[in-house]
Amino acid sequence: MLSYKWVEQFINGEPVYEACCRTNVGGYHVTDYLKQLLSLKYPHHISKLTWERVEELKMEHCYIAGDYASEVQLFQRGDKEAEDKTRCWQLPWTPSPVEEPPSEEEIARKAALKEKQSQRLREMAEAKRSSKINELENELKGLEFLLEELKDIEEDDEIVSFLVSRGYAAKREVESAFAKVTQSLRKAKGEQVPSEEKVDISAAEKYYLIDIPDDELSAEQLKEKRRQVFLKSTTEARQRAKQRRLEEELEKEKEKKLEEQKRMENPECYLEQLRAKYKELSEKLEQRKRLKTNGNHANGNNNVSGGVGRGERLNAAQRERMRLLTTAAFDRGKGEDTFGQRDEDWQLYKLMSRDNDDDDDDKPDHDETELARISSRLREIDPTFFPGSESGASASEVPRFRPLTKEDFQIILGVERFRCPEVLFNPNFIGIDQSGLDEMVGVSLRRLPSWVQGLEDKMTSSILVTGGSCLYPGMGERLEAGIRMIRPCGTPIKVVRATDPIMDAWRGASVYAAAMQFPQQTFSRTDYYDKGEDWLRRYKFKYTI
Template identity: 70%
Template sequence: MPFISKIQRQSDYNLFDSNTPLVIDNGASYFRIGWAGESEPRVVFRNLVQRPRHKVTGETVTIVGDHDPALLKYFDCTRSGPRSAFDSNVVYQFETMEYILDFGFDRMGANGTEIDHPVLITECVCNPVQSRSKMAELLFETYGVPSIAFGVDVAFSYKYNQQQGVCAKDCLALCPGFNTTHVIPFVDGEPVYEGCCRTNVGGFHVTDHLKQLLSLKYPYHLARFTWEKVEDLKMEHCYIAPDYVSEVRLFQKGAKEAEEKTRCWQLPWVPPPIEEPPSEEEIARKAAIKEKQGQRLREMAEAKRSSKINELENELHGLEFLFHQLEQVEESKVLSFLAETGYGSRQEIESARNKVMQSLRKAKGEPKNEQDETEKVDPAANEKYSLINIPDDMLTQEQLNEKKKQLSLKSMAEGRQRLKQKRHEEELERERKQQLEEEKRLENPELYLEQLHARYKDLSERLDQQKRLKTNGGHSNGNNLSGGVGRGERLNAAQRERMRLLTTAAFDRGKGEDTFGARDEDWQLYKLMSKDYNDDDEGPDEEEAELACISSRLQDLDPTFIPKLEAGISQPAELPHVRPLTKEDFQIFLGVERFRCPELLFNPNWIAVDQVGLDEMVGVSIRRLPYKDESLEQRLTSSILVTGGSSLFPGIVERLEAGIRMIRPCGTPIKIVRALDPVMDAWRGAASFASDPQFHMQTFSRLDYYEKGEDWLRNYQLQYTL
């Protein structure tokens, strides 16, 4: 179970006497361990454990505290995230705590698991007996510690600052920590636990709130907002506002002071390379390459064309030779000769020869000779439809059936020919109209453009009116006062005629019994009703096509023209313009977030914690004191010590003083001071306490633990005044 860490292992563990205590500041954020009497801890690391598996070997490793992020790419961390042994400020995961203690003792240089030094370990105020007993069991049973002492971290910080003359013996200690915030009153240098107060808000919640705000503000930079980076941003830029409402109004108004208080974090950004235009030599080189490729393609196409012409000429010579041979064959041997060649009749050979001649003429690029084609095709067609001009009484039943087939085939062929001719005429007419339009435009461009706009406006209005007539109008009470279109106004002439016939047919037969449909002539009305009245419906389609043509023409001639979307023409969807990323897209601005997140210490209800803020906790703690003494309350408020990692926010002392004055009587002396080092003073105070010769009188040994059991820890209380 190897450890991964950048912390160097100490080498002087065996040089210390066995009576020298080990001092452990077991905080929810950081774990600090060192020797009693020293001014700085030997080993400091984050109080977290992560146990991933190696991606190749599958071995489980233990990552405690700080680690090298570059090493994590070799491990699978999807099933094992960072874990803490704390719930709020109380240790409850002792398996994780064992990993942390193993690592701490290992970095101190201890060989094996046997620790032969007394241990002073810190805990939160009013720590549950179960947590304290489990910690004692872990240290006694696992590590063989000879004796243990438990002390409150806030009390050690207070004692250290009292020795330095920062605060008095009667003092209120405020400790906004990592997970919780505590207020402990001290009277004559000893804590009064009956007056303690706790709120479950600390630096962790401030960092988490800042991370959420930045993630919502910049969702495309989520990977940048790691916990460590957000923690650094909090400690570097956040502050406590003297008056939160006034500070917010500055940013709402966009005042100059708000701009000065806004901080910018520039993310790594590499500008895209600037593409320089190609030089003349490069353009000439690319043109030469393109010309060479084009020449090669033209040569390949010419070779393919020549090969195809040779094949068609050979095939044509073969068909002509076969045709000449067929002319020399006797009539009785024609069928046998055709069976050998694979053709069914003389017409098939002639048709194949005509197709090959057309393909050869097309391959050579010669123009079509429609007259020759007609002269050559007509005889074949006459032979193909040979039974059409023969009277029916001269034909047998089989010939009559064949004649019907020939009639249908001939009508279909003639229909295709007429359709082809009609398309050719329409194309010529379209080209003629386009030529006339171009002549008009060249003659007077301004007048031509004005006429196009007028025509477009007229057609679009007409189509809009037709669509309004087709759609249902507003409901009216019979007088059509609502401006809607009535049922009769929405129908064209054919539809109105059908309605008239339907409504009057039955009553035209008599006022009595309805006998419509009894006679054959009644059904003539159905023929009238079922007629295809599509004359009125053809107009809008032609007009829409003309409107589309005019719109396309106007877009080509007038760059300022914008077609109407409601004209019924589908407009092409424009692709969104992709803006290249700039340096400003990689900037994170911290404005109102700088003071909004630390405000949680004074307003825990913002994150659904229904408890009092830091300033109100002072009043709660004073009211909980077991004895009421006005002079004691004044002594306590005149010496208020702020310690803990979250007390490093700028402006917290001024904000606390203003808040406490609001809840204390007028004229109450209030003095608030910050600890010399709010983060390290707890360990330094514990190290100073453990170096005192009388410290061993405050510990309980392993023999006492085995003799008296865990219940004896319930009444254990450290005396901080030796």
């Protein structure tokens, strides 16, 4: 899209071609510059900043500053005058719906629905409890019948075979199961179990086959003995682990109470100690991570180039394994490969697999756990703490969600109002190395031929501006001030704006095209192709009709 400004000299209705000049800056560049500035300022509203809308904003709000530097300083100070010159474009915005408190009918409806759901859950629980009671009663009857049958059997061998056929190893196991089912049934029915009736089976009764030698047991009893040994060992291990966890929790609770006591005695000192410890652990872990990534340079290797070899990234155990492999390869590299024929060769695998790794890189790090604990503690007692900062103070604000408001959908036009049209007088703002409008007037006056040199004052007193860009407020005053700076003192200067700047050029061209002399004063496309470009440059238009 072409956009430019012409400066032409007319004497007695005829143009002076020697004095004409043009700059390749126009309304298109002003609109494009404004669109760029607003897109950078409001990237989240870039879809709203269409070319047509920016063109409208330019024509509605932009103006020419009489003194650009003073106007910029005015907006930098943020005075009341600058605030009055600021314009706001409100984008379409729908406020977030405000949640109204529920009505009494809604509260009653929700309460009724909740009660209905609770009743349904109670019915389901009651049905489940009844089913469990029936199952326990049936199981209890089966055990009672089994015990009655055992009373009729007198031989021990027959008792053992009878119990094995029923899935039990001894009579005590049946009695224990009967006591457990009885207790479970009473609990299911909601009855209070007396303390003297509570089942307390000792380890000797529960694991009665462990102390009996294997040669005195049958095959089924040996199988049951192995099961009891496994159950006893796992039970004891769980009890030890539970006791250990309980002791650790008690120790942590004790340490927490001591820390809280220290904090209550001297909060500032306690907070400072926590920050110092957090900083120390952070630096320690960062140093360890850096050494793990870049290699341990304290091993005596002087790496002049600053690069890190693979050997420097290995820990002590890995370097030792690498040394053993390298030594073995060097020793066996000559001649026939006879590795493995001697017994001492296999000692190499023992050395390589030896657990001599003194690093704890792959193990859970106590420092990381302690750092996480201190960080959590600091977040609780220090509202200014932000993880990642050295002193505990927030290095940057934590992003927080907030609902969008009316101000988030506003386009503010401040300095952009006069900065964009300023490219007409300073094209270097957008990277175009050309003269502005006021300088072009001076250039055009200097190009006048000698036979019209005495008419400069007459011409500066009748300057006509036309086109859409002359509609900016302050255009005439700024152009007059710019011309006055390049002309001698006392030169009469008058800038007049056309009646209809946008349509005047079209109307003038239409009148000229409708005149009788138009065919004789113009040339056709065929003439251009026949006579060439040089002839066109020598062609002189005559506007006199």
